[in-house]
Each structure stands twice: as structure tokens, then as C-alpha cells.
Amino acid sequence: MASKALLTKTLERSSYLAARFGLRYFSTTLRFHNKQQNDDSIPWYMRSENTSQPEQIDEPLFEDLPENLPNKVKDLLTLLVAKYGLSGVKVIDLALLPTDHPKSLDRQSEEKIVVIASGKSEKHIYKASYDLKQHIKHDWGFQCAIEGMVTNSMSAVERRRLAKRARQGPPATHNEFGINPNTWVRCELPDGVIVHMMSPERREALDLELMYDESIKFNDDSNGNPYTPYNQYLSQNEKLDQSSIFYGLRREFHTSSTTKKTKTTTTTTTTSSSSPSSPQQQSKSTTLDSVYNDFLQEHGDASADVYKARFDKEFSGNTIDDFNRKFLFYKLLHLKSPTTTSLEDVTSTLLDKYSAVNIISQSDDWNLEIVQDVIKYLELLIDTPVTSIDSSTKLNLLSDFIGKVAMFATDDIHLFAIDKFQVLLWALTTNKVCPITAAHVNSIIESKGQTLRVGGSVASIANTPAGNTTANASVATNSLDTRIIENTQGARDVRELLRSVNYDKRGKMPLWLREQMLFTYAQSRNWVYFWKEWRAITQSLQSPSDFINYFVKTLVLLVMVNDKTALKELLSTYWHRVDDGVCFISEFEKNGKQFEDNNQRLALKTALLLLDEAYPGDLIFRNAQNFASSNL
Structure with missing residues (x-):
């Protein structure tokens, strides 16, 4: 009875509201009667004359875009402007720069297309860079390297360090320029696309566009050497x-x-x-x-x-x-x-x-x-x-x-910001300086392989016809002790330290440091890490000519070290492969069967012929010797 009385009271209340405010009652819906716009019963804020009209959203237009711009880059520009709200987008195609420009593709191959854009604030830049990173990861299938994107969260260690610094007072060289996070974020995308997102103040101060201006030249020192910060x-x-x-x-x-x-x-x-x-x-x-x-x-x-x-x-x-x-x-x-x-x-x-x-x-x-x-x-x-x-x-x-x-x-003090410190620190992981350096390898290639050492011997091939490189070769017993002792634990600690620092600051290990480690591993006979570094380096090379150049250098290095197992591994696994893996023969054909110069060709030929002489009867070295005789 009580519930029936409550229902009756509710219906009466609904009828009163309908009569008072002009509402019609349905089982699930309440709506207004259609009335004239000038009806005084309509509140002023609901009248059409006081309602703002929706703005027309136009598609972003980009002016002065370089010709032959890939569609992926065009879609990226639309994403940056339409979805992420960046402004002032400027696209620079480095292929259009003069050949003597320090940023031209003839002088460097890491950057090909540079995109510079401005964000409204540091939080805006952080959000845009984070969304861009996720977009590239899921849509392009690439884990891009981002520098300058700093999260707002702070660890307990950072808070303690800041508190300690605050107690000490400001340093003598205190400068606030550039220390704010997310004022400049650099994102490295596939195919050499680099995106710079900066705050308007930072963009005006840095003026990155000037670095890619066609009129810029090398800033050499008094000795004619390119200037480097360190x-x-x-x-x-x-x-x-x-x-x-x-x-x-x-x-x-x-x-x-x-x-x-x-x-x-x-x-x-x-x-x-x-x-x-x-x-x-x-x-x-x-x-x-x-x-x-x-x-x-x-x-x-x-x-x-x-x-x-x-x-x-x-x-x-x-x-x-x-x-x-x-x-x-x-x-x-x-x-x-x-x-x-x-x-x-x-x-x-x-x-x-x-x-x-x-x-x-x-x-x-x-x-x-x-x-x-x-x-x-x-x-x-x-x-x-x-x-x-x-x-x-x-x-x-x-x-x-x-x-x-x-x-x-x-x-x-930032010692690891100095490349020379990293080079010398890694050199301390062995009992002595590596007797074989890149200077030795380069000099042998420049001499067309005439001074190449095999098993402690020196092959003098001067005045030898090109078709008979090893004929009349005088062999001297001038031995070269290429074996060094590596501090296993020290090398492991230094290697992990260098990897951590470089990945945090650069997003990758620099090639010159990887090569130094490769030379060390070869002369200490640490072949497990040697081939690991070899594969990592070859995967970073971008053109067949780079692979050929690096293959010749590695072959000369292993000939000087004279380890038969490592030589057979190089001339079997990475010489010719039936699968899609990278190898010398496939890259040689992609490069039009051309070398960087005649010195490189003769150095490779000399190395292959000397190996066949040093290890007669071995099928792997004989096949390489046949290739050298017929193709080089």
C-alpha cells in the first residue's frame, strides 16, 4: 500500500511539472515543446542569437615544400600540425644543398630531411614528442631515438642531488639558458628524417635554419682542420x-x-x-x-x-x-x-x-x-x-x-662528453696499446697491399704486375706481435659504462668507438665479442660501398692478426650467402662491381692471394683466390 501511494504521488508531481513548464512526460524521455525563438520562457543563454557559430577547420597548408618529398613525410607534417598543434613548420631537403656544404649528403649521410617546428610550451612539446614516438613505434614499426624529452617526474636520487646543490649555493658559471627541459626535442626517424620541436624562444635563440643555409661554409681552424667542440x-x-x-x-x-x-x-x-x-x-x-x-x-x-x-x-x-x-x-x-x-x-x-x-x-x-x-x-x-x-x-x-x-x-665535470677520454679509457682495458691501429690498415690499403703482413711476414710487392700480385714477392721475417691481453672484467665494466653514457646522450654507440672495440677484440682473440660488434657495425652501414670498404678493412685486419678460424668465418659466412643476409658478393654486385678506388681493389686482391699462399689446399681460401684472379 505504501508503494502504491508513493507511485500515485510521483505521477501527480510529474503532471504538475508538465503543466507548469510545458513538458511532455514519456517513460524514458523529457523534452521541450517547439516554441518560437522570441518566447520569453526560453532562457537567454539558450537562444540562437547568443550561440557562437562553429569555426570552419581548414586542412593545414604547407608552402614552399621541397619537390619529390616522400608521402610518408607529407603525412608526418599533417600529423604534426593538425593533430599535435605545432606551428611554424619548416622542411629542409639536404639533397638540394651544394656539394661543398658541410650538411650536404656528399659529406654526411645521417640526415637527409630536416623538419623544424615550434610548440606553444614545454608541456605541449613534451606531449607532442611523446605522441610522435608512440605513433612511429606502432604505425612505422620503428623505435625512434629522442633527445631532450624529459618527463616531469623526478626520482628520489635527483631530489637529493638538487637539495644538495641548493645548500651549496649557485655555481660561479650558473646560467639558465638551455637548462629548461623540453625546450628543444630532437627525434630521429627512419630514412634520415630528423624532427626538431622547439619553443619559440629557444628556436629564435638557436636559429637552426641558419645551419642549413646554402651560404654556410666550413669553419676551419688555422691549420685547416675542421673544428670540433672537444x-x-x-x-x-x-x-x-x-x-x-x-x-x-x-x-x-x-x-x-x-x-x-x-x-x-x-x-x-x-x-x-x-x-x-x-x-x-x-x-x-x-x-x-x-x-x-x-x-x-x-x-x-x-x-x-x-x-x-x-x-x-x-x-x-x-x-x-x-x-x-x-x-x-x-x-x-x-x-x-x-x-x-x-x-x-x-x-x-x-x-x-x-x-x-x-x-x-x-x-x-x-x-x-x-x-x-x-x-x-x-x-x-x-x-x-x-x-x-x-x-x-x-x-x-x-x-x-x-x-x-x-x-x-x-x-x-663531464669527462664522457670528451671523445678522447672515451678512447683513452677503453685503451686502459688491455695490457698494452694495440699494435694494429686503423692508421696501419689505412696505410696498407693506400699502398695497394704492398706492406701487408701475414703470419709475421712482410710481403714486398713493389713493381709487380697487376695480374701477378704475389709473384716475385720478397718475404722478410720481420715479426709483429699482435697479441694483447685483455682485462676481461675491466673491459666489461668500461664497455657497459660507455654504452650507458652514449645511449643516454647520443642514442647510440658512435661508430669510431665500436671500431676501436673491434680492433681490441681481434688482437686479444676475443672472437665472440668481435663478431657481435662486426654484425652491429655492418647493420648500421647504409650503402653497398660502405660495406665493401668496411669488409676490406676487416679482411686486412684479420690477415695481420692471422687467425685461420676468424679468416674462414669471414670468407665463408660473410663472403657469399644464399639467403637474404648481407655479404660481400651481393653488396659488390649492388655497387656495380665497383670499388672506392684502385688502391682498395688491389689491397683486397693482395690479401686474398696471400691467404691462398699461406694456407694452400684450403677450399675457402682457394675460392676467394679464384674470385680475385678472375674479377679483380
């Missing part, structure tokens, strides 16, 4: 060899090489902000240079004590240059006579500089001085003739040295 940390006599994958890694220093040096005034590494020296200090520096040069011309080590006493007598330690000269002199003493000057004595010359109170104000950038000294100490550990110090001990000494000098830093 050259600022090096002295003028330590410029990097760009043609070698071991650039920055100096040749192994030994006593006999010092007698061949000409008498030159020593050049020391100084900071540009050092205070000017007085005439008396300049005279002292000249005297120290004179002692250094005189000792450099000595052919024996009997007078090392005399020169050391003479140098210590003239040394005053009033300038940073004096300490740098002392380090160079003590290092020379150690290399020529380790018994006279120990490694600890040379290390002390670097550490004493930071305990000298009278030179504190002579440099405005002690961070730069610390970086230079770390590089010097790394070179010292590599060049030291003391064989009793193994790789593990050298790594521990380096760690202890960095820990001591880093206490004097005025700001954060």
Missing part, C-alpha cells in the same frame, strides 16, 4: 687525427723514438684565462724549456739524474705553466728511465699544482685545467714502460686520481 681541451700539438678511428690515442711511446725528435720549443697546455707572466717568469720558463730540449737530445739515460737536478733547481712553481712544464719533463724522464723517475713521481707533479696556493688566482676555469690533467694522466698510464702495472691497477690509479682532482672543481 678541440678546446687540447693543446696545439695534440690535435686529433680525424682519419683514424683511434684519433686521440697516441702511438706507444718507447725510448728509441725520443732520439729521433728534432729540437723544438716545448708547448704546454695552458688556459686562456691565465694571468700574464712577468719578464722574470718568462726567463724562468725559457730556462725550463731549454733543459727539456737538451735532455730530449740525449741518447742514453745515464745523465737523467743530472738533468733532473738541473730542472728542479730552476723550477720555481710560480705559474701554472711551470707545473705543466714540470709534468712534461718528468714524464720524459719516466719514459726514458723509469728507475730514475717513477710513475708516482710524475703523478705528484700534477697533484702538486692543486696544492700551490700562489697560483689559485691564475686561472678562472679550473674545471678546464682538471679535464686537461685527466687526459694527461690517461696518456701517462698508457705510455708508461713499466710492464708490472696491469690494466686493473691502471684503472684503479685513474679512479683515485680523478677523485683527488675533482675536489677542486668549481662545477660539474
Whole structure:
């Protein structure tokens, strides 16, 4: 009865509402009667004259697009503008740049099409870059590399570090420009497409479009070498060899090489902000240079004590240059006579500089001085003739040295941002410097293979007809000890550290560092990691000519190492394959059966013919020899 009374009361209430507001009652719906627009019963905010008209959304139009732009790129531009809301889109086709432009495809092959766009804010850029990453992953099937995209979340470790920095106060070089996250995000897409998303302020400050302007030229230094950012940390006599994958890694220093040096005034590494020296200090520096040069011309080590006493007598330690000269002199003493000057004595010359109170104000950038000294100490550990110090001990000494000098830093030190530091650090993972370097391999290829070593022998093939490369070859027993000992645990730790740093900062391992590891693995006979790096490197090559060039270099390297198993692996697995895998024969045919130059062709021919002579009767080497005789 109660429910029936409640239902009756509800129906009466509904009838009252319908009569009062002009509503019709249905079982599931309530709606208004159709009334005139000027009816006073319609609220003002529901009248048609007060309702905003929908705006017409036009499709994004792109002006001045390069010709022959791929459809994928056009769809990408529509996605960036229509869906992600980016503006100011500019597309640059690097194939249209002049051949002498530093960003032209003739000089680099990583970037082909560059897209620059602006976002409204940092959050907008972060959202657009994140959505773009997911779109490329799911629609293109490619995991793109993104730099500069920083999430808003912060780990507990980062919060503790920021709190510690806040307690210390702002650094002397504090600068807010460019430190805000998501003001510049770079996304690397397949087929050489690079997308830059920047805030309007950052885009105006950087002006990336200027870098791709057709009028830009190379910015060479005074010696004609292309400028590189890390050259600022090096002295003028330590410029990097760009043609070698071991650039920055100096040749192994030994006593006999010092007698061949000409008498030159020593050049020391100084900071540009050092205070000017007085005439008396300049005279002292000249005297120290004179002692250094005189000792450099000595052919024996009997007078090392005399020169050391003479140098210590003239040394005053009033300038940073004096300490740098002392380090160079003590290092020379150690290399020529380790018994006279120990490694600890040379290390002390670097550490004493930071305990000298009278030179504190002579440099405005002690961070730069610390970086230079770390590089010097790394070179010292590599060049030291003391064989009793193994790789593990050298790594521990380096760690202890960095820990001591880093206490004097005025700001954060980014050693891994310097490529030379990475090169030298990896070199410490072996008991000695690799005897075979990229410079050796390149010189052999340039000589058309005339100086190629097989099993410790030197093949002299000068004045030999092209069709009979190994005929009349004089063989000498000039052996080359190519075996080195790798610190397995140290190499593993350094390798993982380098991988972590480079993937975080660059998104990949640089090719020159992979090649250095490859050379190390070959000479330490670590073939498991050698072929792993080989496959990783060949997969990153983009053209058949690059693969042919790299195959020839690898073959020359393995011939010098002279490991039969590795040679057979290269000439069987990667010579000719029946499946779709990459191999020399298929890439050679794709390249029109052409080489980079005649030197490369003759070097390959020489290597294959010498292998057939070194291992007669082996079917793999005989097939390669037949190919060389008939096609090269």
C-alpha cells in the first residue's frame, strides 16, 4: 500500500511539472515543446542569437615544400600540425644543398630531411614528442631515438642531488639558458628524417635554419682542420687525427723514438684565462724549456739524474705553466728511465699544482685545467714502460686520481662528453696499446697491399704486375706481435659504462668507438665479442660501398692478426650467402662491381692471394683466390 501511494504521488508531481513548464512526460524521455525563438520562457543563454557559430577547420597548408618529398613525410607534417598543434613548420631537403656544404649528403649521410617546428610550451612539446614516438613505434614499426624529452617526474636520487646543490649555493658559471627541459626535442626517424620541436624562444635563440643555409661554409681552424667542440681541451700539438678511428690515442711511446725528435720549443697546455707572466717568469720558463730540449737530445739515460737536478733547481712553481712544464719533463724522464723517475713521481707533479696556493688566482676555469690533467694522466698510464702495472691497477690509479682532482672543481665535470677520454679509457682495458691501429690498415690499403703482413711476414710487392700480385714477392721475417691481453672484467665494466653514457646522450654507440672495440677484440682473440660488434657495425652501414670498404678493412685486419678460424668465418659466412643476409658478393654486385678506388681493389686482391699462399689446399681460401684472379 505504501508503494502504491508513493507511485500515485510521483505521477501527480510529474503532471504538475508538465503543466507548469510545458513538458511532455514519456517513460524514458523529457523534452521541450517547439516554441518560437522570441518566447520569453526560453532562457537567454539558450537562444540562437547568443550561440557562437562553429569555426570552419581548414586542412593545414604547407608552402614552399621541397619537390619529390616522400608521402610518408607529407603525412608526418599533417600529423604534426593538425593533430599535435605545432606551428611554424619548416622542411629542409639536404639533397638540394651544394656539394661543398658541410650538411650536404656528399659529406654526411645521417640526415637527409630536416623538419623544424615550434610548440606553444614545454608541456605541449613534451606531449607532442611523446605522441610522435608512440605513433612511429606502432604505425612505422620503428623505435625512434629522442633527445631532450624529459618527463616531469623526478626520482628520489635527483631530489637529493638538487637539495644538495641548493645548500651549496649557485655555481660561479650558473646560467639558465638551455637548462629548461623540453625546450628543444630532437627525434630521429627512419630514412634520415630528423624532427626538431622547439619553443619559440629557444628556436629564435638557436636559429637552426641558419645551419642549413646554402651560404654556410666550413669553419676551419688555422691549420685547416675542421673544428670540433672537444678541440678546446687540447693543446696545439695534440690535435686529433680525424682519419683514424683511434684519433686521440697516441702511438706507444718507447725510448728509441725520443732520439729521433728534432729540437723544438716545448708547448704546454695552458688556459686562456691565465694571468700574464712577468719578464722574470718568462726567463724562468725559457730556462725550463731549454733543459727539456737538451735532455730530449740525449741518447742514453745515464745523465737523467743530472738533468733532473738541473730542472728542479730552476723550477720555481710560480705559474701554472711551470707545473705543466714540470709534468712534461718528468714524464720524459719516466719514459726514458723509469728507475730514475717513477710513475708516482710524475703523478705528484700534477697533484702538486692543486696544492700551490700562489697560483689559485691564475686561472678562472679550473674545471678546464682538471679535464686537461685527466687526459694527461690517461696518456701517462698508457705510455708508461713499466710492464708490472696491469690494466686493473691502471684503472684503479685513474679512479683515485680523478677523485683527488675533482675536489677542486668549481662545477660539474663531464669527462664522457670528451671523445678522447672515451678512447683513452677503453685503451686502459688491455695490457698494452694495440699494435694494429686503423692508421696501419689505412696505410696498407693506400699502398695497394704492398706492406701487408701475414703470419709475421712482410710481403714486398713493389713493381709487380697487376695480374701477378704475389709473384716475385720478397718475404722478410720481420715479426709483429699482435697479441694483447685483455682485462676481461675491466673491459666489461668500461664497455657497459660507455654504452650507458652514449645511449643516454647520443642514442647510440658512435661508430669510431665500436671500431676501436673491434680492433681490441681481434688482437686479444676475443672472437665472440668481435663478431657481435662486426654484425652491429655492418647493420648500421647504409650503402653497398660502405660495406665493401668496411669488409676490406676487416679482411686486412684479420690477415695481420692471422687467425685461420676468424679468416674462414669471414670468407665463408660473410663472403657469399644464399639467403637474404648481407655479404660481400651481393653488396659488390649492388655497387656495380665497383670499388672506392684502385688502391682498395688491389689491397683486397693482395690479401686474398696471400691467404691462398699461406694456407694452400684450403677450399675457402682457394675460392676467394679464384674470385680475385678472375674479377679483380
